[in-house]
Amino acid sequence: MPDHGKTTDMALVFLLKKRDHAAFTEIYNRYWKALFIHAFKILKDENEAADVIQDLFTAIWNQSEEWHIEYSLKAYLYTGVRNRCLKAIAKGSRREAFVDELTSAFEEGVNTTDLTLHSQEFERRLKQELQKLPPRMQQVYIKSREQGLSHRQIADEMGIAENSVKTTMHRTLNSLRTKLAPFLTLVLFFMK
Incomplete structure (x- = not known):
């Protein structure tokens, strides 16, 4: 079994497309822990996070011959985890967590493949609802979410x-x- 410990991510992807089990194992060993932490932060449940990672790597192995990664293996894996977490939340009863995570995904500009058709509509609605907020709420939101300022920094800036x-x-x-809840139903419909 070849050692792929120093092989680049894209070389591993190439090998995996040829069903190289050692390449698959290297990708798993290289990323599982960070992906598990990412899933756990979203789901707040170790078993669900482990299921998401298992599902992702099972899908990767089963679809490895058709795998198309144009840019970054790491970004692809993180997007896959996030998409699966969104689906897990959507299937459960935690709609508020789903809206939070979906909002975060679009704010960060993550390409959530399963929701690509609806991302522009979601962004438009998010911006529309932001514009309806009182000016102070808009300012605080923009400084926090778009500019990345801490509460202390915002307080200092705004006095x-x-x-x-x-x-x-x-x-x-x-x-x-509350305002985005009706849109949630539409997104859930297209994620099934």
Whole structure:
């Protein structure tokens, strides 16, 4: 069995397309832990996270001959984990967690393959709902989510208390969850 420990990701992808089990094992060993942590952060459940990783790697092996990765194996794997986590949440009763994760996916610009057709509509609706918010809520949201500022930094910039920033952000996210809930049904329909 060849040792692929120093083989590049794209070379491993090439070998895996030829059903090289050692290449598959190397990809698994290289990424499973980080992918599990990523899944656990989303799902907050070790068993569900482990199931997602198992499902992803089973699909990779079963579809390896048709595998098409144009850019980054790492990005492909993380997107696969996120998509499977979204589906797991959508099938469960945690719609709020689903909306949070879906919102996060689009804010980060992640290409969620299963939702590509609906991402532009979701983004449009998110922006539309943001514009309906009071100016202070918009400012706090933009500074937090788009500019990546901490609550303390936002408070300093806006000349308000840090607790006020936290409260405003909490109210903003709750408002967005409520407003985007009808769109959630549409997304869930296309994810089945």
